Amino acid sequence: MTSTRRVFVERLLDWYHENGRHALPWREDSRTAFEILVAEVLLQRTTASAVEGAYVSFVARYPTPACLVAAPSDRLVDAIEPLGLTKRAGHLERCSAQLWERYAGRVPAERTALLSLHGVGEYTARSVLIHAFGEHTVAVDTNVRRLVSRFFGIDPHSDALGETADALAPEGRSGDFLHAMLDFAASVCRAREPRCDSCPLRTRCRRFESGRASRIERSQ
DNA sequence: AAGTCGGGGTG
DNA sequence: CACCCAGACTT
Incomplete structure (x- = not known):
């Protein structure tokens, strides 16, 4: 691990400790793997603040796969409609x-099994592995x-x-680290x-340094 | 590889 | 008002 990489991780975790969105309902320790999976699907291309308004009532009404399958399709669409991408x-x-x-x-706690599920892609599978099963890896979304x-x-x-x-x-902090990158x-x-x-x-940021160089260039 | 879904918030 | 959002599926 290079010095720059170590600084990136440590400063990010410090920032997260002070400024992270720790109160998001799907980050509660008591959430089941299914509740976490539901959160990840609702969060696809959707802001966390938008999902906040629909998540708690959704998982309370559909806490298990059996509950969700038993629900009328119309009700599921109604619940997701304010988030957009209602095909979810x-x-x-x-x-x-x-x-x-x-x-x-x-x-399931295996990546390939998760990927076989409809609506679960590379990001969602890895995110579930990290947050529901404590796996040591990273999930790459638009923020990361x-x-x-x-x-x-x-x-x-x-x-x-x-x-x-x-x-x-x-090691041992994959969940916090992913949350830190997302929130930051x-x-x-x-x-x-x-x-x-x-x-x-x-x-240490390459983009900021290159921007600074071009700003100095313009000012001279 | 490109197109499509989508309501809502934000700069 | 254009851009962006914890992507994945279909063509």
Whole structure:
């Protein structure tokens, strides 16, 4: 682990301790694997603040795959409608049926088994492994992709990005680390107008340094 | 590999 | 008002 990588991880975890969105309902320790899986599906391309408004009542009403399969499809669509991408109602329905048929209603703890579920892709599978089963890995979403590509100066679409991100996860703290990257990228390393002036990583950030160089260039 | 889904928040 | 959001499925 290089010095820059160590600084990235440590400053990110420090920032997260002080500024993380620790109260998000799906981060509660008591959540079941199924409740975590439901959260990950609802969060696909959807802001955490939007999911906050629908999540608690949703998992209270459909706490298990059997409950969800038994629900009228219309009710599932109604619950997801304010989040957009309402096809996820059907995804959850099929996913729950598959959980019941193949895994006795339990969420499997293997990546390939998770990927076989409808509506579960690479990100969602890894996120469930991390948060429900404590696996030591990283899940790359739009936030992680943006943060890692900017800081390390890596092409966002290259294979190197995922490998770089995976090597960063601190042993035994994969969950906190992923949450730290998500929260940090959502509020500091934002897609539009990142807050570099107050960023604790800026002294080592490739994007900030290159931006500083070009600003000096213009001022002379 | 590209297209599509989507309501809601934000700069 | 254009852009973006804890992506995955279909074509």
